[in-house]
Amino acid sequence: MRIGTLGAARITPTALIKPARAVPEVEVAAVAARDRSRAAEFAAKHGIPHVHGSYEDLVADPSLTAVYNPLPNALHAEWTLKAIEAGKHVLCEKPFTSNAAEARTVADAAARSGVVVMEAFHYRYHPLMERALEIVGTQLGEVRHVETWMCFPLPRFSDIRYSLKLGGGALMDAGCYAVHCLRTLGPGEPSVVAAAALTKSPGVDRAMAADLRFPGGATGRLHASMWSGQLLKIAARVEGERGSLHITNFVAPQFFHRMTVTVDGVRRRERVAGDATYTCQLRAFAAAVGQGTPPLTPPADSVANMTIIDDIYRKAGLPVRGAV
Incomplete structure (x- = not known):
């Protein structure tokens, strides 16, 4: 499985790059950032062979099997949906989306496409x-x-x-x-x-x-x-x-x-x-993509989690994320 990462987020080395060294089925093959020079620096530091100058280019890369989405929370739904549309499997950092409505939209898109979409609650795989x-x-x-x-x-x-x-x-x-x-x-x-x-x-x-x-x-x-x-x-x-x-x-x-x-x-x-929780998680993602093993954190689970989060915000008198 060749995976590309959206952005040069602080979590990426811990959550993806280091675990990939212990999961031989996975190659971190590309990185994209809005600042291409930042992506190039990140790629050089972590041995990533390909650099894209935009998220759009990475998602469209035909050589990639999957996309890792560690972008800010408000961008999770948008770029997971674009990756699904491009036929890519997605490992999306938590929280899955800004709110439950977005989570349902992503879950429906994943179901229609047949790709694996998995929320990165890494602890669940230990x-x-x-x-x-x-x-x-x-x-x-x-x-x-x-x-x-x-x-x-x-x-x-x-x-x-x-x-x-x-x-x-x-x-x-x-x-x-x-x-x-x-x-x-x-x-x-x-x-x-x-x-x-x-x-x-x-x-x-x-x-x-x-x-x-x-x-x-x-x-x-x-x-x-x-x-x-x-x-x-x-x-x-x-x-x-x-x-x-x-x-x-x-x-x-x-x-x-x-x-x-x-x-x-x-x-x-x-x-x-x-093993480290992130290694367990990446191994499970590879098994879901390569062998059809159902993940423990599929989109339906993400919808349920975001529903509770939305309800807590409402009960606390605060706005649901993405609604303002």
């Missing part, structure tokens, strides 16, 4: 989450509460992640993980009960908390922040009738993680080995 789901499904009994935290400090307020126009905000950046993990570990698709935000500027959340409810009555709560009193916490907790599961650092467990399980009053800790 064995840690597979083991966590096994524990939740077989050891905790009926789930009663799920809680997730994705909080980290980003005091650089000029960063595009604080731009309303570009689809920024704590819920979009950090919180999309918190929403996705809560949905993954919970018993069904939840609905939003209440939400409250701390804002950095009009419409832009620097922190968000939300309460949710699952169809069977279980409750959920999520916390997301880029700047708040909770400086750093990346974790998930599931409480069931027989016990609980707590995971520290579900997002990048290859660096460090702790999983504590308590069942019938007996507490234990587990560690789950595995």
Whole structure:
């Protein structure tokens, strides 16, 4: 699979270039940027053979099988749609789009075209989450509460992640993980009960908390922040009738993680080995493209995630991204 990357984003070396060295089916074959000199510099640094002077040229390149889309949030839908139209498979960074309506449009286009479109929730492809789901499904009994935290400090307020126009905000950046993990570990698709935000500027959340409810009555709560009193916490907790599961650092467990399980009053800790999450993700993308293996984060899942994000913004009294 020959893949081209749109832009010279900071995440690209970690999310694509380094993992491709461990996934022999994948070649990072091209890069494009609005500034061709920047693309050329990026290509030279990372050994990418072809440089395009525009996103349009990269998407149209007949030698490419797939496109990686790490552009700002507000551009995800536009360029994923253009890649689909060109017959390219797409690995799109999260959040999938600016809002649920855009996500449905992309999902419909992907279904019509038959190409693989996958949202880059890399943590979902690590064995840690597979083991966590096994524990939740077989050891905790009926789930009663799920809680997730994705909080980290980003005091650089000029960063595009604080731009309303570009689809920024704590819920979009950090919180999309918190929403996705809560949905993954919970018993069904939840609905939003209440939400409250701390804002950095009009419409832009620097922190968000939300309460949710699952169809069977279980409750959920999520916390997301880029700047708040909770400086750093990346974790998930599931409480069931027989016990609980707590995971520290579900997002990048290859660096460090702790999983504590308590069942019938007996507490234990587990560690789950595995490659880097981005390597697991790229391997899954290659398998979806080359072998037809269904991805764990397809467009339908992205629509459900963006629907919750939209609803949280509405409950918090903030505008849905892309609607202003």
